Amino acid sequence: MRLDALERYADLDAPLQRLDARLKLVVAVVYVVAVVATPVGWWGTLAAEGLLMAFLVGLSGVPPRELAVRWLGFLVLFGFLTMMVAPARPERAGHGLAVVALTLLAKDTLAFLATVLLVQVTPFRTLLAAMRRLGVPAVLVSTLQFMYRYLFVLTEELDRMVTARRARTFRRSGRLDWGLLTGLVGVLFLRAFERGERVHAAMLARGWDGTVRTLD
Amino acid sequence: MPSDASPNPDAPAVRVRGLEYRYPDGRHALQGVELTVERGETVALVGPNGAGKSTLLLHLNGLLPGRGRAPVVHAHGPGAASRSPATAGPSVWIDGLEVNPKNAPEVRRRVGLLFQDPDDQLFSTSVLEDVAFGPLNLGMSRDEARRLALECLARVDLADAASRPPHHLSFGERKRVCLAGILACRPSVLALDEPTANLDPRGRRRFIDLIRGLPSAKLIATHDLEMVLALCDRVVLLDAGRVVADGPTRDVLGDAELLEAHGLERPLSLSTERSGWPGHG
Numbered sequence: 001m002r003l004d005a006l007e008r009y010a011d012l013d014a015p016l017q018r019l020d021a022r023l024k025l026v027v028a029v030v031y032v033v034a035v036v037a038t039p040v041g042w043w044g045t046l047a048a049e050g051l052l053m054a055f056l057v058g059l060s061g062v063p064p065r066e067l068a069v070r071w072l073g074f075l076v077l078f079g080f081l082t083m084m085v086a087p088a089r090p091e092r093a094g095h096g097l098a099v100v101a102l103t104l105l106a107k108d109t110l111a112f113l114a115t116v117l118l119v120q121v122t123p124f125r126t127l128l129a130a131m132r133r134l135g136v137p138a139v140l141v142s143t144l145q146f147m148y149r150y151l152f153v154l155t156e157e158l159d160r161m162v163t164a165r166r167a168r169t170f171r172r173s174g175r176l177d178w179g180l181l182t183g184l185v186g187v188l189f190l191r192a193f194e195r196g197e198r199v200h201a202a203m204l205a206r207g208w209d210g211t212v213r214t215l216d
Numbered sequence: 217m218p219s220d221a222s223p224n225p226d227a228p229a230v231r232v233r234g235l236e237y238r239y240p241d242g243r244h245a246l247q248g249v250e251l252t253v254e255r256g257e258t259v260a261l262v263g264p265n266g267a268g269k270s271t272l273l274l275h276l277n278g279l280l281p282g283r284g285r286a287p288v289v290h291a292h293g294p295g296a297a298s299r300s301p302a303t304a305g306p307s308v309w310i311d312g313l314e315v316n317p318k319n320a321p322e323v324r325r326r327v328g329l330l331f332q333d334p335d336d337q338l339f340s341t342s343v344l345e346d347v348a349f350g351p352l353n354l355g356m357s358r359d360e361a362r363r364l365a366l367e368c369l370a371r372v373d374l375a376d377a378a379s380r381p382p383h384h385l386s387f388g389e390r391k392r393v394c395l396a397g398i399l400a401c402r403p404s405v406l407a408l409d410e411p412t413a414n415l416d417p418r419g420r421r422r423f424i425d426l427i428r429g430l431p432s433a434k435l436i437a438t439h440d441l442e443m444v445l446a447l448c449d450r451v452v453l454l455d456a457g458r459v460v461a462d463g464p465t466r467d468v469l470g471d472a473e474l475l476e477a478h479g480l481e482r483p484l485s486l487s488t489e490r491s492g493w494p495g496h497g
Contacts, residue, residue: 125341125381145341152383153335198336201279205329206401207321207353215348215358215365 010123014061017121021130028118032111040091040103050106053113062120070116071109078108124148129216138212150195158188223322227312229255229405229433230276235307237271237280237457245271247457253405253433260444260465261437263454264479269437270332272454273407275308276435277327278315311404325354328403328432332410334390335382343369343385343393344378350401361400368396372426388419395426406434412443441469441483453478 010017016024031049038045057064086092086101095103119127128148131141161184169180230253237246245268253259261269274280308315315323331337340346344365351361369375372392382390391411398406411427412420424443427434438444444451444465451468453461455478461468469475472482 125345128341146339149339149341149382150335195336198331198333199339201274202329202331202337203339203349204279204320205277205324205327206350206397207324208349209321209353211353213349213352215345215352215362 009062016060021126031114035110060121224312228252231309258434258448260448260451267454268457278320326404328398328406330408334394337394338382347397368400372396408436412440
């Protein structure tokens with residue numbers, strides 16, 4: 001299953017994996033806030049934050065290559081954000097557009113790496129439990145829990161639909177077929193919606209009354 | 217006259233009287249269904265696709281409330297005449313307890329509903345957490361719920377899977393976890409929707425043995441007539457929302473004409489068994 005890659009390093013016996021999930025969650029949030037709050041031109045601070053991240057990646061046992069691949073996947077998004085935000089920043093006057101844009105890109109990258117690394121070294125279930133214990137609202141944690149659980153079910157469903165489509169497609173075309181793609185997305189949405197109703201019925205059938213109760 | 221306030225030890229496990237239901241689009245799904253399941257009895261609910269089997273099972277749990285009466289939009293159409301007086305009163309009782317919104321929590325505890333697709337029912341991030349979902353909702357303490365969940369997992373032979381995430385289980389294992397999750401609510405009635413569908417022969421055999429070992433009353437909606445033959449005391453044949461036949465398993469499943477008329481086939485094992493006795497054909 002392709003989504004298994006999400007948790008490949010979560011059960012490694014490495015220092016970061018052994019830490020309490022609550023500590024990791026809090027540290028990650030503090031780190032992201034610190035990175036975001038670093039002003040343009042504070043090169044020393046930014047470098048220190050980058051070094052810290054490199055050190056943590058080293059400790060985690062997650063191959064940097066893998067993180068780089070994910071980062072590349074999000075580069076379009078970062079680029080877009082930077083282009084939108086950088087010209088509007090007042091620091092532009094002192095440092096020039098290129099420097100501001102690169103700083104924003106660096107900050108995005110560090111925040112992104114912190115989040116991905118946190119998820120890589122913590123099994124998602126543990127992370128959810130940590131959120132609950134830290135007082136994150138139960139509705140939010142449950143929503144994340146359902147998202148995580150049904151991500152696997154929906155990708156399997158999507159895989160089957162794509163295979164079925166392929167079995168009935170006889171042309172070979174290098175172009176992306178948008179009509180086909182929108183059809184798939186629509187059907188997937190409908191199926192997810194119907195499944196949502198059935199899951200709700202199954203929860204009611206086992207006595208759910210709107211209150212989230214868990215074992216830990 | 218069934219009481220409607222408290223469970224009654226002498227009442228049948230399931231009693232359905234004149235049950236009517238329309239889908240939200242106005243289609244008549246159940247038309248005056250009459251059905252009784254005695255305590256400890258195992259009854260099969262058979263019929264073609266779209267006969268209303270799953271819809272009937274959902275009614276046992278009060279999961280399709282308030283649509284018994286025809287929707288208002290149809291009050292002036294041709295469907296208006298089909299509104300019968302039977303739809304006015306309560307139509308389903310579990311252990312003598314009327315299924316209505318007020319009784320829903322108690323009814324849902326008593327009826328264990330197994331869905332056809334285990335992924336609909338396994339929504340927690342770990343197997344143990346999922347099995348403990350029912351007990352926690354019933355108000356058990358975490359320790360009690362954990363103990364009961366482990367016990368139920370052991371009953372379905374999956375004690376070692378407790379900490380695994382559901383997406384790492386095989387289809388058969390997921391199905392068994394769902395059953396454990398239901399058993400953990402200690403139901404007096406099991407409503408099983410296609411319990412053997414999509415299982416491989418070994419998984420199917422295992423599941424049938426598991427179901428056989430459970431003492432509660434069972435209503436099993438299925439197309440697996442060989443399983444019906446192996447497990448059930450009685451068969452109720454449903455087609456187009458009506459009960460067409462209700463009788464001992466061998467009588468109903470032996471009636472080839474009746475089965476064919478409703479999109480089913482006489483189980484092979486009965487056919488071969490009977491071919492030895494031409495007089496019984």
